[in-house]
Amino acid sequence: MVYLLSLLALTLNPFVWKTYSRSKAFLYTQLLRVMVGAFIIFVLTYFQLVDYSVQAAIKFGLFYVALFFLGDLLYKKAKGFYYTSYLGIAMLLASAYFQFAYPFTIANDKYDFVAAKATIAQNKEESTDEQHIAVVPEKYARYRSEKKLGELSHASYYDLGHSTLQKIDDHLYWVTPIEYTGFFKWMKNQPVPGFIKMSAEDENKDAVLVKSEMTYVPSAYFNEDLKRLVRKTHKDHVLLEASFEPDDNDKPYYVVPYGDYNKFRQIVDVKGIYIIDPANGEIKDYKMNEIPDFIDHVIPTSVAEDWNEWYGKYIHGFWNTIFSKEDIKVPTEWEDIDEVNGVFNKDLALNWFTDFTRPNSDSGSMVGYSLINARSGKLTFYEEANGSLNGKSAINVAEKTFRAEKYEAGTPILYTIYGQFTWVVPLMDSNSVLRQIVLVNAKDEKIYSYSNEKSKLFNDYKYAIATLLKDDNTVPNNIADLKDLNGKISYVYKSEMEGSTVVRFMVEGDKRIFQVSSNDFPYSIFLDKGMDVNVKFIDTEETVVTVQELVIDGFK
Numbered sequence: 306m307v308y309l310l311s312l313l314a315l316t317l318n319p320f321v322w323k324t325y326s327r328s329k330a331f332l333y334t335q336l337l338r339v340m341v342g343a344f345i346i347f348v349l350t351y352f353q354l355v356d357y358s359v360q361a362a363i364k365f366g367l368f369y370v371a372l373f374f375l376g377d378l379l380y381k382k383a384k385g386f387y388y389t390s391y392l393g394i395a396m397l398l399a400s401a402y403f404q405f406a407y408p409f410t411i412a413n414d415k416y417d418f419v420a421a422k423a424t425i426a427q428n429k430e431e432s433t434d435e436q437h438i439a440v441v442p443e444k445y446a447r448y449r450s451e452k453k454l455g456e457l458s459h460a461s462y463y464d465l466g467h468s469t470l471q472k473i474d475d476h477l478y479w480v481t482p483i484e485y486t487g488f489f490k491w492m493k494n495q496p497v498p499g500f501i502k503m504s505a506e507d508e509n510k511d512a513v514l515v516k517s518e519m520t521y522v523p524s525a526y527f528n529e530d531l532k533r534l535v536r537k538t539h540k541d542h543v544l545l546e547a548s549f550e551p552d553d554n555d556k557p558y559y560v561v562p563y564g565d566y567n568k569f570r571q572i573v574d575v576k577g578i579y580i581i582d583p584a585n586g587e588i589k590d591y592k593m594n595e596i597p598d599f600i601d602h603v604i605p606t607s608v609a610e611d612w613n614e615w616y617g618k619y620i621h622g623f624w625n626t627i628f629s630k631e632d633i634k635v636p637t638e639w640e641d642i643d644e645v646n647g648v649f650n651k652d653l654a655l656n657w658f659t660d661f662t663r664p665n666s667d668s669g670s671m672v673g674y675s676l677i678n679a680r681s682g683k684l685t686f687y688e689e690a691n692g693s694l695n696g697k698s699a700i701n702v703a704e705k706t707f708r709a710e711k712y713e714a715g716t717p718i719l720y721t722i723y724g725q726f727t728w729v730v731p732l733m734d735s736n737s738v739l740r741q742i743v744l745v746n747a748k749d750e751k752i753y754s755y756s757n758e759k760s761k762l763f764n765d766y767k768y769a770i771a772t773l774l775k776d777d778n779t780v781p782n783n784i785a786d787l788k789d790l791n792g793k794i795s796y797v798y799k800s801e802m803e804g805s806t807v808v809r810f811m812v813e814g815d816k817r818i819f820q821v822s823s824n825d826f827p828y829s830i831f832l833d834k835g836m837d838v839n840v841k842f843i844d845t846e847e848t849v850v851t852v853q854e855l856v857i858d859g860f861k
Contacts, residue, residue, distance in 0.1 A: 307346060307350065307357060308343050308346055310342070310346060310362065310366065311339050311340075311342030311343040311345075311346055312339065312342070313342065313366070313370050313373065314338040314339050314341060314342030314369075314370075314373045315335055315338060315339060315373075316335060316338075316373075316376075316377055316380070316389070317374070317389055318377050318380075318383070318385065318386060318388055318389040320383045320384050320385040320386060320388070321377055321380045321383040321386055321389075323383070324380065324382055324383035324384070325380060325382075325383065331380075338373060338376070342369070342373070345369055349365055350536075351533070354532055354533060354536045354544060356540065356541060356542060356543050356544070357540040357541055358541060358566075360566060360569060360570050361570070363403075363569075364403065364569070364570050367396050367399060367400040367403075368396075368397070368400045370393075370396060371393040371394075371396035371397040371400060372393070372397075373393070374389045374390060374392055374393030374396065375390055375393040375394070375397075377389045377390050377393075378390045403569060407569060407571070408571055409623045410623070411568045411571055411572075412615075412618075412619040412622050412623035412626075413619065413622050413623075414567075414568055414572065415568075415571070415572060415615040415619050416615055416616065416618075416619035416620055416622075418567070418572050418574075418615070419612045419615050419616040419684060420616065422612075422682055422683055422684050423616060423683075423684040423685070423686060424683070424684070424685055424686070425685075425686050425688055426685050426686065426687045426688070426689070428689070429687070429689055429721050429724070429726070430650065430651075430676070430685075430687065430721045431650075431651050431721065432651065432721050432722060432723060432724055433649075433650060433651050433720045433721060433722060434651055435722065435759075435763045436506065437477055437506060437649055437651075437653060438506070438720055438722070438729060439470055439477050439505035439506065439648075439649070439718070439729075440505070440506065440508055440729060440731065440742045440759055440762070441479065441503065441504065441505045441506070441507075441508050441731070441739065442715030442716060442731035442733065442739065443468050443470075443479060443715065443716065444715055444733060444737050445715070445731065445733055445737055445738065445739040446468060446479035446481070446503045446505070446512070447465060447468055447479075447481065447737075448736070448737040448738065449503055449511065449512040450465055450468070450479075450481045450501040450503060450512045451465060452512070453501050453511075453512040453513070453514050454483065454501065454514075456514070457498060457514075459493075459495065461486065461490070462485065462486060462490040462493060462495060463483045463484065463485060463486060463490070463497065463498070464483075464484050464485070464486045464524075465481050465482075465483065465484070465501070466481060466482035466483065466484040466522075466523070466524070466549065467481070467482075467548075467549070468480065468481040469481075469548060469549065469602065469647070470505055470647040470649075470655070471550065471551070471601050471602075471655075472601055472649060472653050472655065473502070473551060473552075473553055473555070473599075474553040475653060476504065476506060477504070477505040477506050477649060477653075478502040478503060478504055478505055479502065479503045479504075479505050480500060480501075480502045480549060480550075480551060481500060481501045481502070481503075481549075482497070482500045482519075482522065482549040482557070483497050483498060483499060483500055483501065483519075484497065484522060484523065484524035485497065485522070485524040485525060486524075488526055491524070491525055491526050491529075496518040496519055496520045497518065497519040497520075497522050497583075498514075498516055498517075498518060499514060499515045499516040499517045499518070499519070499557070500514075500515050500517070500549065500551065500557055501513065501514050501515070502515060502551070502555075506759075507759070508739055508742070508757070508758075508759060515551070515555045515557075517555070517556065517557050517584070518584060519557060519583035519584055520583060520584060520585075520586070521534050521559070521581060521582075521583045521584075521586045522559070522583055523547055523559075531547055531559055531561070531581060531583070532544055532547060532561060534581065534586055534588070535561050535579050535581065535588060538588065539563070539579065539588070539590075542563035542564060542565060542576065543563060543564050543565065543566060543573060544561055544562075544563055545561065545562040545563065545564065545573070545575070545605045545607075545608065546562070546605040546606070546607060547559050547560065547561045548560045548602035548605070550599065550600055550601065550602060551599075552597075552599040553599055557583055557584075558580050558581065558582060558583070559580070559581045559583055560578050560579070560580055560581075560600060560602060560603070561578065561579045561581065562575050562577070562578050562603055562604070562605055563575070563576060563577060563578065563579060564576045564577075573608060573611075575593070575603065575604060575608065575682060576592065576593065577590060577591055577592040577593055577595075577596075578590075578591050578596060578600065578603055579591075580597070580600070593681070596680060600680070601647075601655040601679055601680070602655065602679055603679060603680045603681075603682070604657065604677060604678075604679050604680070604681075604682045606643060606644075606645050606657060609645045609657040609659075609677045609679075610636070610644045610645055610659075612677060612682075612684060613636045613644070613645065613659050613661075613675055613677070613684075614635070614636060616675070616684065616686070617633060617634040617635050617636060617661055618633055618635060620632050620633065621633075630664055630665075633663075633664050634661040634662070634663065634664075634672045634673065635661060635662060635663075635664050636659045636660070636661055637659065637660050637661070637662055637671070637695055637696055637697065639696075639716075642716050643716075644659055645657040645658060645659045645677070646658050646659070646716050646718055647679070648676070648718050648719075648720065650676070654678060654679075654680070655678075655679040655680070656676035656677060656678055656679060657676070657677040657679055658674065658675070658676055658718060658719065659674065659675055660673070660674040660690070660695050660696055660719060661673050661674060661675065662695055668695075669694060669695060669697065669698035669701070670691075670692050670693060670694060670695060670698070671690060671691070671692075671693055671694070671695040671696075672688075672691050673686055673687055673688045673689075673690050673691055674686075674687050674690050674719055675687070690719070690726050690747065692748075693726050693747035693748055694728065694745065694747045694748075694750055696717040696719070696728065698750070699717045699728035699730050699745045699747070699750075700714040700717055700730060702730075702743070702745045702750045702753060703717075703730040703732055703741075703743040703745060703753075703755075704732070706743060706753070706755060707732060707740075707741060707755075710734070710740070711734075711735070712732035712733060712734060712740055712741065713732070713733055713734075713735070714730050714731065714732055714733075715730070715731040715732070715733060716731075717729065717730045719747065722744065722763075722766070723766070723767055723770055725746055725747070725748065725770060726746070726747035726748060727744050727745065727746055727747060727766070728743075728744070728745040728747055729742065729743075729744060730742070730743045730744075730745060731743075732755075739757070740757060741755050741756065741757055742755065742756060742757065742759070742762050743755040744762060744763070744766040746769075746770070749773075751773070752766075752769050752770060752773050753766070753769070754766035754769055758807075758822070758851075760820070760847075760849060760851055761820075761822070761851040764843050764850075764851040764853075765851070765853075767843060768787065768843055768853060771787075787841060787842070787843055787844075787853065788841070788842055788843075788844045789839070789840070789841050790812060790815065790839070790840045790841075790842070791837070791838070791839050791840075792812035792813050792814065792815065792837070792838065792840075793812065793813045793835060793836070793837055793838075794810050794811070794812060794813075794832060794833070794834055794835060794836045794837075794838060795810075795811045795812060795813045795834065796810060796811040796834065797809070797810045797832050797833060797834055798810070799830070799832075802822075804824070805822050805823045805824045806822070806823040806829070806830050807820065807821075807822055807823075808820070808821050808822075808823070808829045808830065808832055809849075810832055810838075812838065812840065816848070817842075817848060817849075817850050818848055818849045818850065819840055819842065819850055819851075819852050820849055820850065820851050820852065821851075821852045821855055826852070826855045828857055828860045829855060829857075831857070831860070832857065836857060836858060836859075837857075837858035838855065838856065838857050838858065839854075839855070839856040839858075840852055840854070840855055841853045841854035841855075
């Protein structure tokens with residue numbers, strides 16, 4: 306039915322038809338124009354997967370119809386040949402207006418749309434459980450996933466898809482679907498073998514290949530292309546970026562959010578998701594209030610980026626962005642890093658995070674940050690972070706700490722840790738191998754900790770807060786209870802890790818396992834059963850405890 310629109314490619318000027326209707330060349334030209342019109346519709350619907358809506362027909366069709374109308378200028382022998390040409394010029398101007406000028410006239414509408422979803426937080430976000438803080442950067446996860454991909458037979462057929470941070474069975478993972486490398490590899494008619502996941506919480510765990518054959522994926526072609534499969538049966542809505550989401554049993558699914566445009570295709574309103582089983586192509590439609598619990602990604606990152614920009618930029622309309630720039634705040638811009646990044650809160654709900662700075666400013670501080678709930682689209686802006694270090698400053702602190710090693714920082718993420726705004730900054734070497742993790746206090750960059758071992762990282766940070774911010778009433782009481790223990794070693798276990806020896810030991814009469822690294826305490830490699838030691842440690846009420854100070858009798 307949509308191909309009937311190709312008839313608009315015909316000459317619609319009756320004066321031209323009256324003069325040229327007996328000309329075979331004219332009739333053949335009309336047939337060619339209809340064929341060209343049908344081809345344009347085919348490209349728009351089959352390749353660009355444009356939705357079947359009146360707004361889409363106007364936005365994409367106005368320009369092409371205008372060109373066909375301008376083609377009537379060739380028929381100068383006809384009286385009034387220029388009527389449709391003038392109409393074509395008017396349509397071109399209208400198309401240019403909608404494309405380039407109209408978006409600026411609805412700046413207030415864009416702000417109002419986001420402001421209706423937004424709240425300004427009066428207090429800090431509740432502290433995140435340190436066990437569920439993603440300390441493994443995406444770049445390192447992809448490095449380990451690439452190595453796992455190389456173990457496949459016919460590994461050259463496949464490549465890594467887009468990696469996303471996800472919750473699977475209450476644990477955070479970097480999940481990366483496997484994709485085809487190109488058309489000819491897809492033609493080999495072998496399904497994608499599965500996906501790769503790697504813990505985002507534990508830097509010592511390896512990537513895991515989950516085998517589950519998939520046929521309908523974004524890198525497939527023709528009717529096996531994921532979004533083309535969806536568009537075949539769901540033609541009316543706008544299809545947004547697909548995401549890959551395994552459930553808690555590692556059963557893979559693809560999620561395609563859909564929605565409608567407001568204000569002539571300028572403001573997208575997400576209405577629901579399609580969940581696709583990539584093994585058999587089954588599609589299920591879920592409205593926003595029906596989304597299954599295992600789905601984390603509903604609001605695409607591109608939509609979240611637009612919403613953040615509108616919320617900060619258009620608070621007083623378009624002209625304010627040119628002249629006074631009153632109350633404007635802009636999301637921090639990055640090179641080679643997404644503007645929004647995933648962060649899970651204490652309830653393990655995914656939010657899109659970004660920090661805001663002042664416009665045209667080289668300041669190292671932020672004016673606040675936003676969290677957009679990735680399932681509901683609700684935006685929360687935290688003003689209390691005003692004046693804190695922004696992400697770029699946190700990277701600067703972390704990289705300067707290891708200037709000699711020339712480590713490169715991954716994406717910094719802001720968490721509330723122990724009641725403090727804290728940047729988590731991973732550091733990698735030139736081969737994308739994770740070397741250190743740095744916690745930087747956003748209020749005071751002199752308060753930080755670093756380690757390549759997560760428990761020590763947080764224990765050291767807790768101790769730094771307790772000692773250096775002891776007069777700050779925002780610090781929770783008894784955040785770090787430093788205890789002193791004298792005793793005789795009852796058990797010792799030593800293990801070699803990259804560049805160091807990790808020593809774990811127990812003291813007679815105490816059930817805790819104490820842990821030290823030879824990098825921090827060189828004499829710890831000589832620890833043996835029966836030795837007398839003095840141990841200072843932070844009482845975290847956990848079984849494994851990182852030692853802050855260690856004195857071995859006879860090694861003073």
